[in-house]
Amino acid sequence: MSDxxxxxxxxxxxxxxxxxxxxxxxxxxxxxxxxxxxxxxxxRTAVLDRGSLVDACSFLRDDPVNAFDMLVxxxxxxxxxxxxxxxxxxxxxxxxxxxxxxxxxxxxxxDAKVASVVPVWSGANWLEREAWDLYGIQFDGHxxxxxxxxxxxxxxxxxxxxxxKEKRQPLIGxxxxxxxxxxxxxxxx
Amino acid sequence: xxxxxxxTAEESTDRLDIPFExxxxxxxxxxxxxxxxxxxxxxxxxETVLSAEVEVGYLHRGFEKECESGLYYQAFPxxxxxxxxxxxxxxVGYALACEKLFDVEVPERCQYLRVIASEASRxxxxxxxxxxxxxxxxxxxxxxxxxxARESAWDILDTMCGARVTCNYVRIGGVSNDIxxxxxxxxxxxxxxxxxxxxxxxxxxLANPIFRDRMEGTGVLPKEELIALGVTGPxxxxxxxxxxLRRTDPYLVYDRVDFxxxxxxxxxxxxxFLVRCEEVRxxxxxxxxCLGELPGGPVDLDDPRVRLxxxxxxxxxxxxxxxxxxxxxxxxxxxxxxxxQAVEGGNGELGFYLVSDGSGKPYKCRxxxxxxxxxxxxxxxxxGGMLADVIPTFDMVNMIGGECDR
Numbered sequence: 001m002s003d004x005x006x007x008x009x010x011x012x013x014x015x016x017x018x019x020x021x022x023x024x025x026x027x028x029x030x031x032x033x034x035x036x037x038x039x040x041x042x043x044r045t046a047v048l049d050r051g052s053l054v055d056a057c058s059f060l061r062d063d064p065v066n067a068f069d070m071l072v073x074x075x076x077x078x079x080x081x082x083x084x085x086x087x088x089x090x091x092x093x094x095x096x097x098x099x100x101x102x103x104x105x106x107x108x109x110x111d112a113k114v115a116s117v118v119p120v121w122s123g124a125n126w127l128e129r130e131a132w133d134l135y136g137i138q139f140d141g142h143x144x145x146x147x148x149x150x151x152x153x154x155x156x157x158x159x160x161x162x163x164x165k166e167k168r169q170p171l172i173g174x175x176x177x178x179x180x181x182x183x184x185x186x187x188x189x
Numbered sequence: 190x191x192x193x194x195x196x197t198a199e200e201s202t203d204r205l206d207i208p209f210e211x212x213x214x215x216x217x218x219x220x221x222x223x224x225x226x227x228x229x230x231x232x233x234x235x236e237t238v239l240s241a242e243v244e245v246g247y248l249h250r251g252f253e254k255e256c257e258s259g260l261y262y263q264a265f266p267x268x269x270x271x272x273x274x275x276x277x278x279x280x281v282g283y284a285l286a287c288e289k290l291f292d293v294e295v296p297e298r299c300q301y302l303r304v305i306a307s308e309a310s311r312x313x314x315x316x317x318x319x320x321x322x323x324x325x326x327x328x329x330x331x332x333x334x335x336x337x338a339r340e341s342a343w344d345i346l347d348t349m350c351g352a353r354v355t356c357n358y359v360r361i362g363g364v365s366n367d368i369x370x371x372x373x374x375x376x377x378x379x380x381x382x383x384x385x386x387x388x389x390x391x392x393x394x395l396a397n398p399i400f401r402d403r404m405e406g407t408g409v410l411p412k413e414e415l416i417a418l419g420v421t422g423p424x425x426x427x428x429x430x431x432x433x434l435r436r437t438d439p440y441l442v443y444d445r446v447d448f449x450x451x452x453x454x455x456x457x458x459x460x461x462f463l464v465r466c467e468e469v470r471x472x473x474x475x476x477x478x479c480l481g482e483l484p485g486g487p488v489d490l491d492d493p494r495v496r497l498x499x500x501x502x503x504x505x506x507x508x509x510x511x512x513x514x515x516x517x518x519x520x521x522x523x524x525x526x527x528x529x530q531a532v533e534g535g536n537g538e539l540g541f542y543l544v545s546d547g548s549g550k551p552y553k554c555r556x557x558x559x560x561x562x563x564x565x566x567x568x569x570x571x572x573g574g575m576l577a578d579v580i581p582t583f584d585m586v587n588m589i590g591g592e593c594d595r
Binding site for chain 2: 041075095
């Protein structure tokens with residue numbers, strides 16, 4: 001990570017992490033694959049190398065001390081102009097132990113791919129489809145990676161920071177206007 | 190040998206060995222129960238659902254994009270429309286996430302008011318869900334009882350925030366206004382109405398064999414699968430998992446109020462219904478306790494970094510005038526960092542993930558909505574069941590379009 005510009009957000013938030021046993025267990029198990037850990041406002045966070053994500057998730061789910069049985073959320077953050085550009089963010093919850101953890105996986109813009117965690121938590125299915133649809137993050141091994149909100153012909157990924165808020169794309173289907181222009185900017189009601 | 194032949198012949202007659210193809214049927218999006226956006230692609234063998242692919246559609250709210258292009262406090266109108274039947278809970282969740290980012294805590298009176306608003310919202314939410322379910326199973330009278338009870342709950346919210354449909358009450362560091370002196374009496378009167386109508390509603394349905402037949406044993410999914418799918422709220426509690434963030438991870442003053450977390454056993458639609466019924470009572474209990482223990486004092490945080498100063502001070506003091514000007518034009522500026530704060534919404538865990546780059550706008554504003562994960566569990570819930578059970582199951586999932594959207 002020495003040649004990588006960390007996002008400003010990350011730098012400031014990354015305060016001196018107290019020796020949290022949960023984060024420590026992750027460090028002990030995965031060593032250098034854990035790129036950073038920090039705790040901000042009581043939220044534990046571990047930044048992982050993407051290669052170790054699935055193993056780490058399996059460990060976190062199956063290890064009786066961690067016991068993260070529920071994947072609460074998957075989303076992405078687009079740090080446009082920084083390297084690496086994307087972060088995929090996973091929020092985990094252990095119902096048994098009543099504790100939480102945030103995992104983050106940084107991804108480069110030209111290689112925004114990460115392994116799917118559907119084999120670990122089936123609930124990742126729709127969440128990963130959503131991250132693909134709105135951010136363009138590819139999840140290798142996902143059983144059915146297709147758009148979930150937008151139609152297949154939609155171009156681009158609207159929650160990326162470089163996708164204009166006012167941009168309009170043509171309606172499709174039998175009721176669509178003929179000769180609709182993708183970049184016309186006209187709103188159609 | 191003869192017996193075997195006879196048996197084979199019987200099996201053959203039962204199955205009628207003629208080739209068949211599953212019937213493909215699209216349920217929604219214009220079905221009255223599917224909210225205008227949701228479509229279920231069903232494959233049927235007779236009336237048995239072989240497979241169900243759920244497509245949630247898109248309402249084009251642009252929640253995240255809009256929130257990221259505005260100041261922190263400008264996101265509130267988007268949050269209270271996430272779930273239009275329990276708007277205050279969404280307001281509270283977002284405000285708590287912002288306050289966690291700022292590392293501030295609101296005054297005690299404000300916390301009690303937020304609990305009252307949240308629980309009145311939850312009552313409205315559950316009554317809407319249960320009433321709509323009754324309606325879609327043909328129990329129109331019961332629906333009217335639920336809606337009338339909901340109106341009483343809405344009266345409380347209306348008195349608090351001044352609006353009936355576009356409820357918006359909570360602010361970063363406080364609430365929009367304090368309650369009047371007549372509020373406690375009005376709230377008690379309305380809660381009594383809710384309790385009376387809710388009891389009648391329950392009596393109408395729970396003694397009805399048709400309703401019970403339609404609900405019992407349908408839409409069942411074991412708790413292990415629900416947990417793996419990220420299902421929370423009454424759906425999970427009905428399967429026997431007592432996960433309730435008000436108890437397991439208390440916020441506001443939930444650790445001071447006394448309430449029970451109802452759980453079911455079988456995790457079928459009936460248990461989901463019964464859990465919601467009981468939660469209405471528990472919420473009413475919490476409202477009553479908060480009204481009784483409501484402390485005095487301010488309802489806003491006296492911190493010019495996050496909350497607008499009192500108008501009297503703005504008009505008489507330069508610092509407060511400047512503070513108001515900066516808050517309105519630049520917005521409150523939290524420190525750099527990221528937080529996730531979850532509250533117990535009407536349908537489960539409603540969480541907000543905020544990333545701050547130190548400016549007045551959230552760099553990232555994400556709503557983890559319970560409806561999205563809960564709707565994902567629809568397919569395994571209905572597969573193997575009957576076509577007619579899809580609707581009550583979908584009712585009990587209680588998907589809210591705005592919440593499921595992005």
